[in-house]
Amino acid sequence: MLYELSKKKAINDKIFDFEVESFNSTENVKAGQFFYIDCGGKSFLRRPISICDVLDGKLRFIFEIRGIGTYELSKKKCGEKIDILGPFGKPFNTEFGKNKISILIGGGIGIIPLFKLSKELEKVVAILGFKTKESIFLKEEFVSTCDKVIITTDDGSFGKHGNAFEALEDTLEREENKKNIGALYTCGPKKLIYGVAKFGITNNIKTQVSMEEHMGCGIGACMACVCDTTEGKMRVCKEGPVFDSKKILNNFEE
Amino acid sequence: MTQKKINMKVDIGGVVWKNPVSTASGVFGFGEEYSSFFDINALGAICLKSLTLKKQVGNDSPRIAETSSGILNSIGLQNPGIDFFIKHELPKLKKICKTNIIASIAGSSIEEYAIIAEMLGSNVNMIELNISCPNVKEECITFGINSKSVENITKKIKKVSKVPLIVKLSPNVENICDISKAAESGGADALSLVNTFLGMKIDIKNQKPYFKNTFAGLSGPAIKPIALRMVWQARLATKLPIIGLGGITCTNDALEFLMAGANAVAIGTYGFFDPLIWPKIKDGIEKYLIENNINDIKNISLTNSY
Ligand SMILES: Cc1cc2nc3c(=O)[nH]c(=O)nc-3n(C[C@H](O)[C@H](O)[C@H](O)COP(=O)(O)OP(=O)(O)OC[C@H]3O[C@@H](n4cnc5c(N)ncnc54)[C@H](O)[C@@H]3O)c2cc1C
Ligand SMILES: Cc1cc2nc3c(=O)[nH]c(=O)nc-3n(C[C@H](O)[C@H](O)[C@H](O)COP(=O)(O)O)c2cc1C
Ligand code: FES
Numbered sequence: 289m290l291y292e293l294s295k296k297k298a299i300n301d302k303i304f305d306f307e308v309e310s311f312n313s314t315e316n317v318k319a320g321q322f323f324y325i326d327c328g329g330k331s332f333l334r335r336p337i338s339i340c341d342v343l344d345g346k347l348r349f350i351f352e353i354r355g356i357g358t359y360e361l362s363k364k365k366c367g368e369k370i371d372i373l374g375p376f377g378k379p380f381n382t383e384f385g386k387n388k389i390s391i392l393i394g395g396g397i398g399i400i401p402l403f404k405l406s407k408e409l410e411k412v413v414a415i416l417g418f419k420t421k422e423s424i425f426l427k428e429e430f431v432s433t434c435d436k437v438i439i440t441t442d443d444g445s446f447g448k449h450g451n452a453f454e455a456l457e458d459t460l461e462r463e464e465n466k467k468n469i470g471a472l473y474t475c476g477p478k479k480l481i482y483g484v485a486k487f488g489i490t491n492n493i494k495t496q497v498s499m500e501e502h503m504g505c506g507i508g509a510c511m512a513c514v515c516d517t518t519e520g521k522m523r524v525c526k527e528g529p530v531f532d533s534k535k536i537l538n539n540f541e542e
Numbered sequence: 543m544t545q546k547k548i549n550m551k552v553d554i555g556g557v558v559w560k561n562p563v564s565t566a567s568g569v570f571g572f573g574e575e576y577s578s579f580f581d582i583n584a585l586g587a588i589c590l591k592s593l594t595l596k597k598q599v600g601n602d603s604p605r606i607a608e609t610s611s612g613i614l615n616s617i618g619l620q621n622p623g624i625d626f627f628i629k630h631e632l633p634k635l636k637k638i639c640k641t642n643i644i645a646s647i648a649g650s651s652i653e654e655y656a657i658i659a660e661m662l663g664s665n666v667n668m669i670e671l672n673i674s675c676p677n678v679k680e681e682c683i684t685f686g687i688n689s690k691s692v693e694n695i696t697k698k699i700k701k702v703s704k705v706p707l708i709v710k711l712s713p714n715v716e717n718i719c720d721i722s723k724a725a726e727s728g729g730a731d732a733l734s735l736v737n738t739f740l741g742m743k744i745d746i747k748n749q750k751p752y753f754k755n756t757f758a759g760l761s762g763p764a765i766k767p768i769a770l771r772m773v774w775q776a777r778l779a780t781k782l783p784i785i786g787l788g789g790i791t792c793t794n795d796a797l798e799f800l801m802a803g804a805n806a807v808a809i810g811t812y813g814f815f816d817p818l819i820w821p822k823i824k825d826g827i828e829k830y831l832i833e834n835n836i837n838d839i840k841n842i843s844l845t846n847s848y
Contacts, residue, residue: 331608332611332613332815333606333814502605506814507817508571509575511571511591512605512617513606514600515603526575
């Protein structure tokens with residue numbers, strides 16, 4: 289399916305913000321799902337990129353240059369057509385957050401799928417971790433969709449000094465009535481999502497985690513993208529990328 | 543203007559395919575996923591993920607890596623086992639699939655292959671013996687690299703199989719002609735070639751092999767010229783129908799295999815990029831025949847005259 293790149297912005301020299309025109313209905317596109325994108329150039333496989341936002345008929349992606357595929361994608365010009373499949377995968381379950389507070393914990397580019405999620409939920413606290421002040425992005429937009437936004441930086445150059453996980457512990461210590469919290473939703477580096485997953489279980493809070501694995505088909509047919517779960521090896525592209533924390537905890541044990 | 547009737551039908555070991563296009567084992571699951579992209583009944587056959595006697599958990603991640611014009615995979619035959627397949631997957635598939643179903647089977651002993659073949663009975667249209675998977679530690683691959691063992695396993699499974707038997711050959715062999723002949727004298731009804739080439743990748747950041755199993759299987763356009771050469775050689779060595787595969791990405795690639803003497807083709811890896819590649823190639827072949835005034839697909843092999 290070809291989509292026209294209608295808007296492109298460089299957030300910094302590594303992170304790009306794309307908007308593409310969708311000819312399909314965007315109603316069924318849900319936070320946590322991903323699109324499978326032909327980046328062009330010498331890349332052979334498509335690249336999975338999360339949906340960041342849906343704006344009247346347009347899809348928004350944000351991605352960081354990591355290797356050849358994302359580099360090629362960053363070179364696309366407005367007006368150019370991009371070959372995109374999807375949306376694929378299971379979205380976040382927003383039922384857990386109904387009438388309660390949802391806490392989103394994201395690290396680095398892991399915050400991207402949480403932005404769309406923040407729009408789908410009711411009462412939202414977002415804890416967003418970055419390396420430095422310079423690497424902060426999407427902050428203002430999260431402020432507009434969330435009840436509260438906590439920013440952390442590893443070097444203390446902005447917001448709280450430390451990482452998003454420490455800020456989560458901190459926030460919950462202060463939250464008198466933990467029962468008000470419907471769920472934790474997390475995406476980001478393995479260490480962060482592991483911490484959050486474990487924390488959710490210890491504190492008896494429903495927790496959903498978005499996983500990453502290298503993919504082949506992207507639709508569940510090749511078994512390339514599996515991660516360990518309590519029910520055996522499951523496909524990140526089909527049963528995931530969002531999993532209940534209880535299912536995937538054994539993924540992180542050394 | 544009325545269009546001339548073109549024959550796309552091929553006979554693969556006694557089974558009529560309405561056209562010479564199939565899926566490769568392992569990239570197409572059990573058919574369900576891709577059926578939401580196109581009508582799988584448009585294909586001559588579909589070949590399913592290799593089945594083993596017991597459920598296989600497969601290898602630890604990472605399982606896939608991109609290479610120049612291809613991929614390396616180390617899936618390790620993850621599948622739910624033959625019992626589960628027959629009870630749950632096959633009935634689901636049969637509801638949507640009216641074309642030929644090829645069940646691919648793998649095992650760690652001849653007995654295992656035999657039990658699976660017996661269990662399948664005539665519930666599928668063909669059985670493909672995967673004796674060439676490079677991604678499992680067990681014997682699977684060793685059945686496929688030596689002529690004697692190829693002949694032996696083919697003979698034993700042919701005896702118990704209720705449906706025509708395809709033997710899928712490994713390209714990681716000294717002499718593809720000898721192996722092809724061995725499968726033929728073991729009683730194979732058809733051959734398919736090739737499976738993936740043994741390759742590897744090294745993680746230079748962590749200074750160790752990228753895959754837990756060290757080696758992995760190379761597929762995709764990177765292997766096409768070698769796969770094509772092997773199909774050509776196998777064609778000259780045996781009379782058996784051949785399903786040619788390895789790196790096909792478009793109609794022209796498929797035509798090359800058919801001209802090299804393959805009676806049908808299968809596409810694997812490229813489906814990851816283009817989920818519609820199978821019906822596209824089927825239509826493309828038909829168009830080529832019409833445009834070139836060839837009224838029968840059987841007439842495009844070049845190897846007939848060699
Ligand atoms: C469900 C999901 C959603 C994602 N959403 C986003 C997003 O919104 N924004 C963003 O910037 N990144 C996202 N990623 C990560 C992104 O897919 C990788 O950074 C990208 O594939 C790297 O490709 P490359 O060609 O630049 O890197 P290369 O290293 O050249 O890629 C080589 C191969 O490895 C794969 N690969 C490398 N890193 C990853 C990774 N972390 N995850 C999966 N495959 C990888 C590539 O897809 C490719 O097949 C997501 C990953 C997944 C699994
Ligand atoms: C991810 C993946 C999984 C595979 N699994 C199997 C398998 O289970 N059984 C089998 O016989 N071949 C398997 N193969 C090999 C393919 O069927 C095919 O022989 C090979 O990939 C070459 O064709 P291609 O280049 O079109 O993919 C697999 C290939 C890939 C890429
Ligand atoms: S990428 Fe093929 S099963 Fe997930």
